[in-house]
Amino acid sequence: MTVAESLSEVAEETTASHRASFRWQTVLPWALAAVIIVLCLVPFFLVIAISFGRKIEGAAWVWDFTFENYQRFFVGTLWPDEVTFLYLQQLGYSFWYAVIASLLAVMTALPFTLLLTRLSRKAQAAWLVFILSSLSLSEVFIVMGWDILLSNNSGLPALFKSTGLTQWLKDMGWFQVLRDWGLANPRNVKFKTSEFATILTMSYLVWPYAVILLYPALSRMDPSLSEAARTMGASTSQVIRTVILPSVRLPLVGTSLLLFVFLLGTYVAVTVFADPAKHTTAVAIYTNIRGANLNAPFGATQAVILLVSASICLTLGHMLNRWAEAR
Amino acid sequence: MKTLGHLYMALAALVLALPIVVVCGAALNGGRSMFFPPRDPTLARFGEFFVSEPVWTTALTNSVIVAIGAATLAVLMAWPVAYMLWSTGSKLSKLLAGLGSLPFAVPPIVFGVGLGFFWGFLGGLGDLWAGVVSHAILLMALPLVTISIGLQSIDRSHLDAAATMGATEAIAFRTVVLPQTVPYTISGFFFVLVLSFNEFIVMFFVSASSYATVTLQIFNSLRNGYTPTMAVAAITFIAVSVLVFSAVARWGDLPRLMGADQSRN
Amino acid sequence: MSGLHLKGISKSFGGTRAVEPTDLTFAEGELTALLGPSGCGKTTLLRMIAGLEAPSTGSILLSGRNITELPAHKRKFGMVFQSFALFPHLTVRDNVAYSLAISGTPRGDAARKADELLDLVQLGGFGDRRIGELSGGQRQRVAIARALAQEPDVFLLDEPMSALDAKLREEMQVELRLLQQRLGITTIVVTHDQREAMTMADSIVVMSNGRVEQMGSPQDIYHRPENAFVADFIGKANFFDGIVRSDGIDVGGAMLTAPAEYLKGSPVRVAIRPERACLDTEPGPNRVAANVTFVRDLGPVREYHLKTDLGPVIVEYALGEGELALKAGDTCEVRLPPDALHVFPADPPAMAAE
Known part of the structure; x- marks a missing residue:
C-alpha cells in the first residue's frame, strides 16, 4: 500500500467516525436532557405557578397571580381584621x-x-x-x-392489661404520669x-x-x-x-x-x-x-x-x- | 463490651422486626378482623389476595406492571446519563445527574402533587403508563448511583488495552464496559423495582383514583379498617424485598453498593 | 525505511510540556528501552506511539507510512500495561483471543491460536482459568500472550515488571528478552529500572524532564555518558564541581588532570565511576589524600567511603581484586586515572535547582 492510499484510508476513517459520533454523541444527550428536564423540573414549576392561582367556589381553579394563598397560610384570609396561625x-x-x-x-x-x-x-x-x-x-x-x-383493643395495651402491668403501674403511681402525658385513659394505657x-x-x-x-x-x-x-x-x-x-x-x-x-x-x-x-x-x-x-x-x-x-x-x-x- | 454490642444489635433487629412479625401473624386470622395473636388461623386470605378477589388481583397486576415498567425505564434513562458523566464528565451530564436525583431528594408529597398537575395538563392523569413514567422519574436516582459506582470500578487501562487490540469505542463498550457493569445495572433495576412496588404517595396523585396498585388499595381503604387480606399483601411485599435484596447480595457486592470501603473485608 | 520513526513528536497537557519535541528511530526487530525517573515523559511517549494519546506536534512513521492520525484500534500495536489490564469477566483463553474475536476470526481458530500463545508463554492448560485465580507472574504472561495475539508490528510494554516481586522480575526479564529475540519483533519497553533496561535492551533511550538525554547501546550509556544526568542516573558516580584552568581542572584548590576540551574559566562537572577510582600505590597524576569514613562489604563488592579535599568519594573493589586492609579512620591516597574521568559542562541553572 502506498503512503497516499493509506493516508486516504485514514482520512476516510476519521470522517466516518466523526459522522458516527455526530449521530449519537450529540443528538442523544440533548434528547435525553430535554426529557429529563421536562419530567424533573416542570412538575415543580407547575406547583409553584399554581400556588399563585385562585380557587372558584363550586368549580376547580383558575390561573392567576395572587398572593392570597400565601397570606392565608401565614395570617389567615380575614387578615388584617382577624389573624389565625392555623397553617x-x-x-x-x-x-x-x-x-x-x-x-x-x-x-x-x-x-x-x-x-x-x-x-x-x-x-x-x-x-x-x-x-x-x-x-x-x-x-x-x-x-x-x-x-x-x-x-387499644389489641397489641401492647391488651398485653399490658393481661400481664397485669397496667395494674402494677397503677399501684406504683406511675399511671398518673402516663395519663398526664396523654398515654393512658382511666382504664388502661393508650398510645x-x-x-x-x-x-x-x-x-x-x-x-x-x-x-x-x-x-x-x-x-x-x-x-x-x-x-x-x-x-x-x-x-x-x-x-x-x-x-x-x-x-x-x-x-x-x-x-x-x-x-x-x-x-x-x-x-x-x-x-x-x-x-x-x-x-x-x-x-x-x-x-x-x-x-x-x-x-x-x-x-x-x-x-x-x-x-x-x-x-x-x-x-x-x-x-x-x-x-x-x-x- | 462485645456482648453489649451484640445485645444492642439484637434489640435493634427485634424492634425492626416487631411490626413485620405482627402483620405476618395477622394474615392468618380466620375472620375479617385483625387480631394479634391470630384467631382461628387459616391460609384462606392468601387465596383471596392472589386468586379470588378481583380488587386485589387487579391491584397486584397493576403493581407488577408499574414496578417492572418503571424499573426498566429508569435504568434506560439512567444509563446514558451515568455513562456520559463517567466518560466525559461534561457540565451537561452533571446537570442531568443532578436533575435526575432531584425528585428523590425532596419530600415525595411535593413531587406527587407536581406530577398530578403535570399529567393533568398532558392528559396522562389516571393512565397506567403515566404511573410508570412517574415512578421511573422519581426513582431514577437509584440506578444512576449504582451504575455510576459500577462504571467507576472499571480500570481505564482496560479501555486502553481494548483499543490497542483493535477495539473501537463501540466494541470496547460492548465487550469491556457492559459486561463489567451488568451486576450494578441489575442492582439498580431491583432497587427501583422494590421501591416502586412499595411507593404510594406519588401513585396516589397520578392515578387519580382510576386504578390502584396494592399499596394504594390499602391506603385507600385505610379508613375502613384493616383486613387480614391486607396483611397478606404486606407479607408478599416483604417476601419480594427479601428475595430481591438477597439476590443482589448473592450476585453483586452489596456492601460495596452501599458504599463500603473496597479494600477491607 | 523500516522500523518506527518519531519526527518532532511532542505533547503538552494544558500549559505544561510532558514531552519536548523528540526525534527517535526504533530499529526493526530490536528491543529499545525508554529509561528515566518517574514523570520524565516516557509513558506519555509510549502512549503516543500506541495511539492512546494524540501528539501535540510531529509525526509517527511506521516503515515510512505516516500513522500519526491512525487511532489506537487501527494501529493494533500490542501493549502490555503496568496493571496488566486483563479483563476479569473473561477466561484466560478469551483474554488472549480477544483481538482475534473482535476482528471476526472464527471461534475455533481464535481459541487454537490463543492456546498456541499460552504454550509460548509456558501457560499451556491455563486457558479455562479465571484471571482472579492467577499469580502475578502468570498474569503478566497472559498479558504478553494477549498483546502478541494480533501479531503486532510493534510490541509495547509499560513498566511490565513493576507489579512483580524482585526475584520473579529478573527471571521474567530474561524470559521476555529471549521471547522477543525469537519472534524478532520491534519492541519498546518503558522502565525506570536501569538493570531491567540493561538486561533486555539492544538500545536504551535515557529521558528526563520530557527530553531525550542520550540514546545508545547499554555499554555506551554506561561507559560513555554524554552528560551529568546520564552519568548520575545510570550506575553510581562520584561528582566534583570545578573550573577549567590551563594546567587542568581546579576543584576547590586541588588540580585534576583530565581530558578537557572546554574553554578556560568555564565551570565543569567531573565524574568518575566508583570502580574506576583506585586505592593503590601506583604513581601517576591525580593522587589525592583521603580519610576513610566508612567501609561496607556488600558481598560481591566492597565500598570505601572517603573524605578528600575534592569532597566525598566512594571507591568500589570487586571481590578478588586485591585485599585492602583499610578500615574507618585510616588515612590513604586515592588515585583518579585521567582516562576514567568524564568532564561535563556544569549543570544549567534549571537542573541545578532540582
Whole structure:
C-alpha cells in the first residue's frame, strides 16, 4: 500500500467516525436532557405557578397571580381584621415531628451501624438485606404493623392489661404520669392517638435510611485510628468522644438533615397516630388537593412552603457545617 | 463490651422486626378482623389476595406492571446519563445527574402533587403508563448511583488495552464496559423495582383514583379498617424485598453498593 | 525505511510540556528501552506511539507510512500495561483471543491460536482459568500472550515488571528478552529500572524532564555518558564541581588532570565511576589524600567511603581484586586515572535547582 492510499484510508476513517459520533454523541444527550428536564423540573414549576392561582367556589381553579394563598397560610384570609396561625401551626407540627424523629433515628442508628461495620463482609451483607427490606417496606405496611401493635383493643395495651402491668403501674403511681402525658385513659394505657406513637412510627420509618446513609462513612473510617487512640490509653467512651464522633460529624449532620426533609412529607403515620388538632402540612396538602377541600392552589401553596422550608433547612445545615469546618 | 454490642444489635433487629412479625401473624386470622395473636388461623386470605378477589388481583397486576415498567425505564434513562458523566464528565451530564436525583431528594408529597398537575395538563392523569413514567422519574436516582459506582470500578487501562487490540469505542463498550457493569445495572433495576412496588404517595396523585396498585388499595381503604387480606399483601411485599435484596447480595457486592470501603473485608 | 520513526513528536497537557519535541528511530526487530525517573515523559511517549494519546506536534512513521492520525484500534500495536489490564469477566483463553474475536476470526481458530500463545508463554492448560485465580507472574504472561495475539508490528510494554516481586522480575526479564529475540519483533519497553533496561535492551533511550538525554547501546550509556544526568542516573558516580584552568581542572584548590576540551574559566562537572577510582600505590597524576569514613562489604563488592579535599568519594573493589586492609579512620591516597574521568559542562541553572 502506498503512503497516499493509506493516508486516504485514514482520512476516510476519521470522517466516518466523526459522522458516527455526530449521530449519537450529540443528538442523544440533548434528547435525553430535554426529557429529563421536562419530567424533573416542570412538575415543580407547575406547583409553584399554581400556588399563585385562585380557587372558584363550586368549580376547580383558575390561573392567576395572587398572593392570597400565601397570606392565608401565614395570617389567615380575614387578615388584617382577624389573624389565625392555623397553617403555620401545622407547619410547626411538621417540623416538630420530623426533628425529633430524625434525631432519634440517627442517635440509635449510629452505634448500630458502627457495630455493623465491624462484622465480617458476609454478615454485613446479610444484615444489609434485612435493613434494605425494612427500608423499602411501604409506609402503609409499617403504619399497619404499628397500628395493630399500639391499638387499644389489641397489641401492647391488651398485653399490658393481661400481664397485669397496667395494674402494677397503677399501684406504683406511675399511671398518673402516663395519663398526664396523654398515654393512658382511666382504664388502661393508650398510645393512639399520641405524639409518642407518631414520632415512634416516623422514627422507625427512617431508621433503616439512617443506617444506610451512615454506613459508607463509618465503614471507610480507618479502624487503626481508634486502635492508635487506645494504645495511647483512651477508654472506649473517650475513643468514641474524641475519635469516632469528630470524624463522622459531617455524615451525621448530613444524614439528620436528609431524614428530616424526608419526614416533612410523612402522611399516613400522622393521619393514623396524631390527634387531628396536631396534624401536619403534608396532611393539609393532601386534603386540599385530593381530599375534602378541593382547593388545589392552596394545596400547591403549602407544598411550595414545605419545599422552601426544606431547602432553607438544608442550606442552613450546609452553612453550619462549613462554619464548623472553618473553625 | 462485645456482648453489649451484640445485645444492642439484637434489640435493634427485634424492634425492626416487631411490626413485620405482627402483620405476618395477622394474615392468618380466620375472620375479617385483625387480631394479634391470630384467631382461628387459616391460609384462606392468601387465596383471596392472589386468586379470588378481583380488587386485589387487579391491584397486584397493576403493581407488577408499574414496578417492572418503571424499573426498566429508569435504568434506560439512567444509563446514558451515568455513562456520559463517567466518560466525559461534561457540565451537561452533571446537570442531568443532578436533575435526575432531584425528585428523590425532596419530600415525595411535593413531587406527587407536581406530577398530578403535570399529567393533568398532558392528559396522562389516571393512565397506567403515566404511573410508570412517574415512578421511573422519581426513582431514577437509584440506578444512576449504582451504575455510576459500577462504571467507576472499571480500570481505564482496560479501555486502553481494548483499543490497542483493535477495539473501537463501540466494541470496547460492548465487550469491556457492559459486561463489567451488568451486576450494578441489575442492582439498580431491583432497587427501583422494590421501591416502586412499595411507593404510594406519588401513585396516589397520578392515578387519580382510576386504578390502584396494592399499596394504594390499602391506603385507600385505610379508613375502613384493616383486613387480614391486607396483611397478606404486606407479607408478599416483604417476601419480594427479601428475595430481591438477597439476590443482589448473592450476585453483586452489596456492601460495596452501599458504599463500603473496597479494600477491607 | 523500516522500523518506527518519531519526527518532532511532542505533547503538552494544558500549559505544561510532558514531552519536548523528540526525534527517535526504533530499529526493526530490536528491543529499545525508554529509561528515566518517574514523570520524565516516557509513558506519555509510549502512549503516543500506541495511539492512546494524540501528539501535540510531529509525526509517527511506521516503515515510512505516516500513522500519526491512525487511532489506537487501527494501529493494533500490542501493549502490555503496568496493571496488566486483563479483563476479569473473561477466561484466560478469551483474554488472549480477544483481538482475534473482535476482528471476526472464527471461534475455533481464535481459541487454537490463543492456546498456541499460552504454550509460548509456558501457560499451556491455563486457558479455562479465571484471571482472579492467577499469580502475578502468570498474569503478566497472559498479558504478553494477549498483546502478541494480533501479531503486532510493534510490541509495547509499560513498566511490565513493576507489579512483580524482585526475584520473579529478573527471571521474567530474561524470559521476555529471549521471547522477543525469537519472534524478532520491534519492541519498546518503558522502565525506570536501569538493570531491567540493561538486561533486555539492544538500545536504551535515557529521558528526563520530557527530553531525550542520550540514546545508545547499554555499554555506551554506561561507559560513555554524554552528560551529568546520564552519568548520575545510570550506575553510581562520584561528582566534583570545578573550573577549567590551563594546567587542568581546579576543584576547590586541588588540580585534576583530565581530558578537557572546554574553554578556560568555564565551570565543569567531573565524574568518575566508583570502580574506576583506585586505592593503590601506583604513581601517576591525580593522587589525592583521603580519610576513610566508612567501609561496607556488600558481598560481591566492597565500598570505601572517603573524605578528600575534592569532597566525598566512594571507591568500589570487586571481590578478588586485591585485599585492602583499610578500615574507618585510616588515612590513604586515592588515585583518579585521567582516562576514567568524564568532564561535563556544569549543570544549567534549571537542573541545578532540582
